[in-house]
Amino acid sequence: AQKITQTQPGMFVQEKEAVTLDCTYDTSDQSYGLFWYKQPSSGEMIFLIYQGSYDEQNATEGRYSLNFQKARKSANLVISASQLGDSAMYFCAMREGSWEYGNKLVFGAGTILRVKS
């Protein structure tokens, strides 16, 4: 079974509007971490936001927020006020267990976001 599912292969959004990228996950661990990374065409994976499984508040980082719904096992990324530079591939990822068990992240298949002017 897939541990990270991103059901949207591609998304379009108008500049200055908000967009939500979907991510669902599957784990039996109580302790885990959820991540969103942005990958432009250059290839570098750019960290956007992190949510720990025990964090009660949704994470926010500037224009990025993570809509964490633990019971539904979803961790959607919300980008507010989209900019042309937001056009990229976006990956949702999960770390199972605590960091003591290593730096292994499991990634979804990604969502390509295109921002239109």
Added chain:
Amino acid sequence: ETGVTQSPTHLIKTRGQQVTLRCSSQSGHNTVSWYQQALGQGPQFIFQYYREEENGRGNFPPRFSGLQFPNYSSELNVNALELDDSALYLCASRADRAGANVLTFGAGSRLTVL
């Protein structure tokens, strides 16, 4: 902090050859992990090293091996290259301190096997 740097950025090899990819992590980042990203897919975990020893491995054959050095640099070696090894190879590291949740990636080395 200088981030994670990888070299070379691009390279072309032929089947059966061997390749070494290099990564330089930030000071204090004692754990380094390597990922393979095939075209159109998400990255897949290859293995990780902590203080110069491998301590976690994904579903990759033994011809994928690595080294980590005391100066926060590391290598990924792939022997007997196959066409399916063509991919972007990403190195990532994290600071060894409580609350450090950011796994920082390099820009990757794009390998083409002909």
